[in-house]
Amino acid sequence: MKRSPRPHPEWVLMADAGIPFAIIARLNDIDAKYVRDYVRRRGEAIRGGPAPAPVLVHDRPVPRPVGYADTDRRWRARLTQLEAFLAEHHRRPHSPRNETDRGPGSEWALAHWLTTQRSKHGAGRLLAHRMNALDRVLPSWRVDDRTIENEAKWRLTLVEVLRFHQERGRCPASSRVADSPERVLADWLRNQRLGSQAGELGAERGAWLDRQVPCWRFPRSPGMRAMTCKLPLVSALSP
Numbered sequence: 375m376k377r378s379p380r381p382h383p384e385w386v387l388m389a390d391a392g393i394p395f396a397i398i399a400r401l402n403d404i405d406a407k408y409v410r411d412y413v414r415r416r417g418e419a420i421r422g423g424p425a426p427a428p429v430l431v432h433d434r435p436v437p438r439p440v441g442y443a444d445t446d447r448r449w450r451a452r453l454t455q456l457e458a459f460l461a462e463h464h465r466r467p468h469s470p471r472n473e474t475d476r477g478p479g480s481e482w483a484l485a486h487w488l489t490t491q492r493s494k495h496g497a498g499r500l501l502a503h504r505m506n507a508l509d510r511v512l513p514s515w516r517v518d519d520r521t522i523e524n525e526a527k528w529r530l531t532l533v534e535v536l537r538f539h540q541e542r543g544r545c546p547a548s549s550r551v552a553d554s555p556e557r558v559l560a561d562w563l564r565n566q567r568l569g570s571q572a573g574e575l576g577a578e579r580g581a582w583l584d585r586q587v588p589c590w591r592f593p594r595s596p597g598m599r600a601m602t603c604k605l606p607l608v609s610a611l612s613p
Contacts, residue, residue, distance in 0.1 A: 382412060389413045449504065452487050455479050457511050466512060468519060488515055528579065535559050535587055545589045563590050 388398050395413070399406035459467055459481065469485035477483065491508060494500040495516065508515045514522070538546050538559055546559035566583060567590065569575035583590045 381416070385409055386413055386416070446504075452484070453507055453511060456484050456488070459484055460512065466514070466519070485519070488512075489518070492516060492518060531559070531562050532582065532586065535563065535590075539587065545587065563587075566590060 382402075385398055385402075389395065389409075395410040396406045399409045402409070456467070467481045467484040467488065469482045469489075491500060491504070492515070495505065534555075535546060538556065546556045546563060548560045548564075549557040566575060566579070570580055570591070
């Protein structure tokens with residue numbers, strides 16, 4: 375009874391990966407013609423699922439298949455557009471709601487693309503080499519526009535508090551006038567105190583306030599009207 379030849383699915387996988395029949399034969403101490411005939415005769419029956427990724431044989435790259443899809447091509451194009459935008463405008467792209475130009479390469483499209491990258495990163499679905507490329511082009515890409523705007527607004531309000539203190543020699547106090555500038559600043563300081571008590575004020579912001587406006591933790595009272603914080607205004611611009 376003639377024994378059926380032993381199956382060698384690994385030969386088919388290696389051949390599909392671009393390894394020459396001669397090398398497969400040498401590794402298995404067998405004739406190269408037999409390996410070639412085996413793969414051609416039994417390959418279709420053994421193959422299953424997608425073909426393996428191309429490998430290097432003796433440091434020689436295997437040519438890319440004709441139908442190979444370069445999934446990074448579009449992504450790299452968007453990154454190049456972002457890099458050009460940053461070089462021209464010296465700022466990150468924004469996406470205002472009333473923007474009419476939303477075509478490929480527009481500022482709105484680039485801002486939307488960055489939002490997509492942040493979403494994928496938050497979900498753990500952004501590839502590592504793409505994260506590294508974004509870090510190179512725009513180190514702050516992980517921070518969204520709203521967070522940056524809120525931080526800028528917070529720091530500008532702190533500057534106004536310091537300017538008020540330099541002019542009046544005291545911290546802002548609540549006024550009977552509903553929308554007076556001083557009352558707006560006093561309410562802002564009160565919100566910082568409430569946030570600190572609730573554990574919702576960041577450590578960095580608390581340190582800034584402690585260093586720049588030591589009186590911020592104490593509510594205004596008649597006995598504290600002479601309290602001063604002799605600190606330079608410019609120090610509010612750096613942590």
